[in-house]
Amino acid sequence: MRGYAEWMSKLVDALTKLPGIGKKSAERIVFHLLKTNREEVANLSQILLAVKENVSFCKTCHNFSDSELCHICTDAGRDKGLVCVVEDPKDVISVEKTGVFAGVYHVLLGSLSALEGIGPDEIQIAGLLRRVKEQKVREVILATNPNTEGETTALYLSRVLKPLGLKVTRIARGIPVGSHIEYTDQATLSRSLDGRLPI
Amino acid sequence: MRGYAEWMSKLVDALTKLPGIGKKSAERIVFHLLKTNREEVANLSQILLAVKENVSFCKTCHNFSDSELCHICTDAGRDKGLVCVVEDPKDVISVEKTGVFAGVYHVLLGSLSALEGIGPDEIQIAGLLRRVKEQKVREVILATNPNTEGETTALYLSRVLKPLGLKVTRIARGIPVGSHIEYTDQATLSRSLDGRLPI
Numbered sequence: 001m002r003g004y005a006e007w008m009s010k011l012v013d014a015l016t017k018l019p020g021i022g023k024k025s026a027e028r029i030v031f032h033l034l035k036t037n038r039e040e041v042a043n044l045s046q047i048l049l050a051v052k053e054n055v056s057f058c059k060t061c062h063n064f065s066d067s068e069l070c071h072i073c074t075d076a077g078r079d080k081g082l083v084c085v086v087e088d089p090k091d092v093i094s095v096e097k098t099g100v101f102a103g104v105y106h107v108l109l110g111s112l113s114a115l116e117g118i119g120p121d122e123i124q125i126a127g128l129l130r131r132v133k134e135q136k137v138r139e140v141i142l143a144t145n146p147n148t149e150g151e152t153t154a155l156y157l158s159r160v161l162k163p164l165g166l167k168v169t170r171i172a173r174g175i176p177v178g179s180h181i182e183y184t185d186q187a188t189l190s191r192s193l194d195g196r197l198p199i
Numbered sequence: 200m201r202g203y204a205e206w207m208s209k210l211v212d213a214l215t216k217l218p219g220i221g222k223k224s225a226e227r228i229v230f231h232l233l234k235t236n237r238e239e240v241a242n243l244s245q246i247l248l249a250v251k252e253n254v255s256f257c258k259t260c261h262n263f264s265d266s267e268l269c270h271i272c273t274d275a276g277r278d279k280g281l282v283c284v285v286e287d288p289k290d291v292i293s294v295e296k297t298g299v300f301a302g303v304y305h306v307l308l309g310s311l312s313a314l315e316g317i318g319p320d321e322i323q324i325a326g327l328l329r330r331v332k333e334q335k336v337r338e339v340i341l342a343t344n345p346n347t348e349g350e351t352t353a354l355y356l357s358r359v360l361k362p363l364g365l366k367v368t369r370i371a372r373g374i375p376v377g378s379h380i381e382y383t384d385q386a387t388l389s390r391s392l393d394g395r396l397p398i
Binding site: 003004005006007008010011014015017018019020021025027028029030031032033034036038040041042043044045046047048049050051052053054055064065066070071089090092093094095096097 | 202203204205206207209210213214216217218219220224226227228229230231232233235237239240241242243244245246247248249250251252253254263264265269270288289291292293294295296
């Protein structure tokens with residue numbers, strides 16, 4: 001790259017492969033690293049590799065984990081009878097951050113998509129059914145995304161889960177907290193009316 | 200951190216120490232790293248450490264370099280008689296990117312600042328004077344920043360360099376290319392009028 005020494009080119013190249021990091025941000029990071037202490041850089045370098053080496057999927061819920069079972073599945077304080085089904089490990093973090101969910105998760109690692117040819121066998125549905133049958137699951141909360149693929153997946157799951165005699169729920173779709181009815185799209189507002197609750 | 204496994208906390212912590220990376224960006228990077236191939240992560244981890252281990256300052260110009268002399272100082276194609284003085288290694292990259300400068304650099308690694316108590320001995324001025332005396336330097340271009348510290352530094356340098364009998368120039372300050380006179384601040388516009396050139 002113009003203006004770069006070879007070592008700088010290499011590091012900028014490697015950094016710009018990361019999401020959200022352009023050339024300018026990469027340059028700033030390089031200069032920060034050059035000015036910071038050696039330990040901080042060694043630490044970052046080491047953790048990067050360690051995470052890549054050790055982190056894989058939890059055998060039970062398919063969340064990312066650095067051991068056979070993830071920190072949520074092995075937490076004795078979590079309610080194993082309540083399973084929240086999400087599409088992606090990122091969604092686990094989002095739900096965890098709310099701090100209101102005390103159950104466990106099941107990560108599908110995708111969603112049903114006719115367009116992309118992703119059927120029930122391509123995502124982690126079999127494992128969910130096994131869990132529900134083998135463990136005492138009282139309720140499954142379907143927390144897939146409120147888009148075409150997510151709704152399709154939720155519908156499919158509700159159909160295969162309900163016959164197993166447990167409670168199946170879907171997270172509420174409605175107007176986001178802090179937003180305005182005036183600016184809410186029609187689909188969301190319709191859902192919000194349909195999903196009204198007594199106060 | 201709430202919602203994170205321990206390994207994730209550690210990596211997010213290490214990433215958010217980098218400039219321009221907040222928690223959300225760090226999360227995105229972690230998920231990218233988990234999904235990308237092992238080689239890319241190993242490569243990044245390795246380069247980070249290698250750069251920190253090997254990159255120091257060029258003995259001649261004080262630019263960052265992974266060898267005793269930087270890639271610009273060792274380039275036989277560069278005009279050693281023309282020295283561009285900048286405050287920071289970042290500025291070298293900026294000038295290099297223009298592609299119009301064929302001389303060499305001298306990085307001061309700072310600027311004179313009465314407020315912060317930074318005098319001529321705290322920045323790399325002695326080395327510049329030595330270079331000018333020992334090598335056949337025809338012209339020194341003062342490319343310090345057009346702010347109080349940069350202007351002070353340029354003024355000081357011009358005073359100590361001129362008696363050595365070489366040409367000392369200052370980069371032009373004026374309205375940026377592509378901007379509007381209407382929106383240009385008074386100081387810049389004044390400079391731009393003072394620095395007018397025949398066309």
